[in-house]
Amino acid sequence: MSLEERLQIADLHLAGTGVRAIAALVGRSAATISRELARGGSKTGPQARTKYAPYAAQRQAELRGRRPKASKxxxxxxxxxxxxxxCLKWSPEQISDYLAAVFPDRQEMRVSP
Incomplete structure (x- = not known):
C-alpha cells in the first residue's frame, strides 16, 4: 500500500467514512482497510475512535518489508x-506444471504456485 493510499484512508476515516466505503473509494478490500486501520492506529481513550497515523503506518510497513528474509x-x-x-514472464502455475512434467521423479524440484 502506498503512502498516498494511506493518506486517503486517513482523510476518509477522519471524515467518518465507513470501512466498506473507504475500501470502495481506494480500490482495496474492506478487510485490507480494516487491518490497515487497526494496525496503524492507536486508541486515545477507552471509548475513543481509533486515530490512524498514515506516516507511522508507512514507516512500519517499510520496516517490515526490509527485514532479512531467507530464501525459500x-x-x-x-x-x-x-x-x-x-524472467521469461512465466506464471507460477506454468512453472509448477513445467517442473512436474520435466522432473516427475524428483520431489525437490517441485514448487507450489
Missing amino acids: FDHLELALLVQKKL
Missing part, C-alpha cells in the same frame, strides 16, 4: 530454474 529455495538448481522462468 534450499535447492540451488530449483531456485535458478524458477528465476529463469520468472
Whole structure:
C-alpha cells in the first residue's frame, strides 16, 4: 500500500467514512482497510475512535518489508530454474506444471504456485 493510499484512508476515516466505503473509494478490500486501520492506529481513550497515523503506518510497513528474509529455495538448481522462468514472464502455475512434467521423479524440484 502506498503512502498516498494511506493518506486517503486517513482523510476518509477522519471524515467518518465507513470501512466498506473507504475500501470502495481506494480500490482495496474492506478487510485490507480494516487491518490497515487497526494496525496503524492507536486508541486515545477507552471509548475513543481509533486515530490512524498514515506516516507511522508507512514507516512500519517499510520496516517490515526490509527485514532479512531467507530464501525459500534450499535447492540451488530449483531456485535458478524458477528465476529463469520468472524472467521469461512465466506464471507460477506454468512453472509448477513445467517442473512436474520435466522432473516427475524428483520431489525437490517441485514448487507450489
